[in-house]
Amino acid sequence: xxxxGIDLGTSAVKLLLMNGAGGIEKIVxxxxxxxxxxxxxxxxxxxxxxxQTIEGLKELLADCDKSQVAGISxxxxxxxxxxxxxxxxxxxxxxxWNDGRTGRETDYLNQVIGKEKLSQYTANxxxxxxxxxxxxxxxxxxxxxxxxxxxxxxxxxxxxxxxSGTFCTDVSDAxxxxxxxxxxxxxxxxxxxxxxxxxxxxxxxxxxYEAVGTLKPELSRELGLSETVKIVAGAGxxxxxxxxxxxxxxxSCNISLGTSGTIFISSEKFGVDQNNALxxxxxxxxxxxxxxxxxxxxxxxxxxxEEILKTGEYGKEQEGIKKLGSNQVxxxxxxxxxxxxxxxxxxxxxFIGMTMDTTREDMTQAVxxxxxxxxxxxxxxxxxxxxxxxRTKICGGGAKSPLWRQMIADILNIKVDxxxxxxxxxxxxxxxxxVACGEYGSVEEAAARIVEIVDTVEPIPxxxxxxxxxxxxxxxxxxxxxxxxxxxxx
Numbered sequence: 001x002x003x004x005g006i007d008l009g010t011s012a013v014k015l016l017l018m019n020g021a022g023g024i025e026k027i028v029x030x031x032x033x034x035x036x037x038x039x040x041x042x043x044x045x046x047x048x049x050x051x052q053t054i055e056g057l058k059e060l061l062a063d064c065d066k067s068q069v070a071g072i073s074x075x076x077x078x079x080x081x082x083x084x085x086x087x088x089x090x091x092x093x094x095x096x097w098n099d100g101r102t103g104r105e106t107d108y109l110n111q112v113i114g115k116e117k118l119s120q121y122t123a124n125x126x127x128x129x130x131x132x133x134x135x136x137x138x139x140x141x142x143x144x145x146x147x148x149x150x151x152x153x154x155x156x157x158x159x160x161x162x163x164s165g166t167f168c169t170d171v172s173d174a175x176x177x178x179x180x181x182x183x184x185x186x187x188x189x190x191x192x193x194x195x196x197x198x199x200x201x202x203x204x205x206x207x208x209y210e211a212v213g214t215l216k217p218e219l220s221r222e223l224g225l226s227e228t229v230k231i232v233a234g235a236g237x238x239x240x241x242x243x244x245x246x247x248x249x250x251x252s253c254n255i256s257l258g259t260s261g262t263i264f265i266s267s268e269k270f271g272v273d274q275n276n277a278l279x280x281x282x283x284x285x286x287x288x289x290x291x292x293x294x295x296x297x298x299x300x301x302x303x304x305x306e307e308i309l310k311t312g313e314y315g316k317e318q319e320g321i322k323k324l325g326s327n328q329v330x331x332x333x334x335x336x337x338x339x340x341x342x343x344x345x346x347x348x349x350x351f352i353g354m355t356m357d358t359t360r361e362d363m364t365q366a367v368x369x370x371x372x373x374x375x376x377x378x379x380x381x382x383x384x385x386x387x388x389x390x391r392t393k394i395c396g397g398g399a400k401s402p403l404w405r406q407m408i409a410d411i412l413n414i415k416v417d418x419x420x421x422x423x424x425x426x427x428x429x430x431x432x433x434x435v436a437c438g439e440y441g442s443v444e445e446a447a448a449r450i451v452e453i454v455d456t457v458e459p460i461p462x463x464x465x466x467x468x469x470x471x472x473x474x475x476x477x478x479x480x481x482x483x484x485x486x487x488x489x490x
Contacts, residue, residue: 001070005429008049008076008156010259015056016423018430020439022450030056040100043093046082046158053159057223066224071433073232075240075425076156078176081134084151091145094155095134098295100337100345102133109133113194115276121190123182123272123280128345132178135195152201156234164213164231169203172239175281182282183270206233208284209435209443232436235284238262238291240428245393245419246451248285248444253389255408257398261297261371263378265290265387277341277381285443292340292378297371298398300333304367318403320361324410325466329353329362330474331370340378346489352477368404372411373474379412391415395424410463418455
């Protein structure tokens with residue numbers, strides 16, 4: 001049988017067709033606009049997601065035996081607020097995960113409601129990108145829109161609703177809303193009261209590998225698929241990427257170098273970081289995970305290459321970088337503010353350490369290293385909890401760079417395993433669909449049989465020693481300039 005994974009990203013939707021043995025048959029990508037109506041704001045039109053997904057499905061299925069397609073599932077950008085009215089019309093553009101407008105609402109939740117209570121209710125504290133602060137923002141600034149809300153959705157769940165007619169979400173994505181009791185896997189009544197929403201406005205909750213329904217008859221006819229094709233709940237992009245790299249079960253680690261950057265640690269047991277610097281979420285395998293998330297990772301390199309250097313020759317720009325651990329230029333990668341571990345929407349990207357002999361290569365190297373150093377910040381939090389991590393998987397667009405992979409290995413001083421497939425969330429979505437359709441008995445079984453490691457990057461001891469010294473300097477920069485970020489933002 002054939003299974004489709006849909007990765008609803010920030011810049012494009014990627015659709016992947018996988019056979020029952022885990023082989024990738026075809027991949028299609030369709031882009032859509034991203035809007036920045038105000039500095040620090042980030043929005044998209046959910047109808048663009050749907051339109052490009054349907055067109056992408058038609059392209060994906062053009063040359064295959066459509067009768068063999070058994071299931072469709074998702075990995076999707078997390079935290080985005082999608083609201084529908086009583087006619088199922090989109091009320092306003094979706095407010096995305098990297099939107100920073102909710103500083104006041106986030107402060108209210110953390111300081112007035114209190115971090116201790118939030119952690120008790122949801123296992124997490126408020127971050128500007130989470131869904132609950134966005135709801136409070138709409139309630140305050142767009143009361144007429146708030147009054148029209150019939151359904152509150154996450155981005156990938158809008159697609160699932162359009163394809164199946166089922167108002168649903170999964171435990172991993174719901175965990176990032178700050179409306180979900182992660183430990184007990186149910187909606188938090190306290191948070192619903194705080195945000196002024198009713199449970200009827202929130203979706204039915206599923207495990208990521210559960211079918212939520214079947215393809216709508218009119219869509220099955222349009223796409224040439226059977227009406228029995230299962231629509232499967234899917235997962236938030238990081239949990240789906242973890243499935244796609246085999247980061248399931250207890251004690252596995254995955255680093256994602258996508259638009260955002262994450263360090264993801266799977267666990268069979270529920271646990272919370274005492275300082276809430278890491279997110280405590282449900283995992284797509286039926287268990288739990290801890291995650292540190294930085295808002296700008298590969299997007300920092302994209303900004304530097306395309307907006308500043310005006311080039312698309314990523315590999316060529318990295319060719320001249322030879323001396324790892326010796327660069328004197330540092331870069332804080334906070335172009336959209338930052339989440340883990342600083343939780344500061346006012347943080348900004350910063351270069352420091354330039355001199356008259358600083359080169360183009362030094363600046364490029366600093367950008368790559370800055371992202372790796374920021375990932376290590378979350379890695380250090382995990383270590384402080386007694387979690388021992390000796391190796392990690394890696395995925396995302398940035399993971400295609402051999403240089404960046406070596407930097408990650410050296411800066412974190414761990415082995416970096418390279419999966420055969422770098423498709424992350426789309427692959428994870430297809431695997432979840434296969435589990436829901438009975439191809440595999442569990443997510444763990446699917447991962448064990450499908451995911452193949454083709455290479456391992458070992459840390460180079462002399463590089464690791466130099467980077468240890470540089471990291472200790474890097475970690476002093478943010479506390480030193482933090483007060484300036486507040487001044488610059490007024």
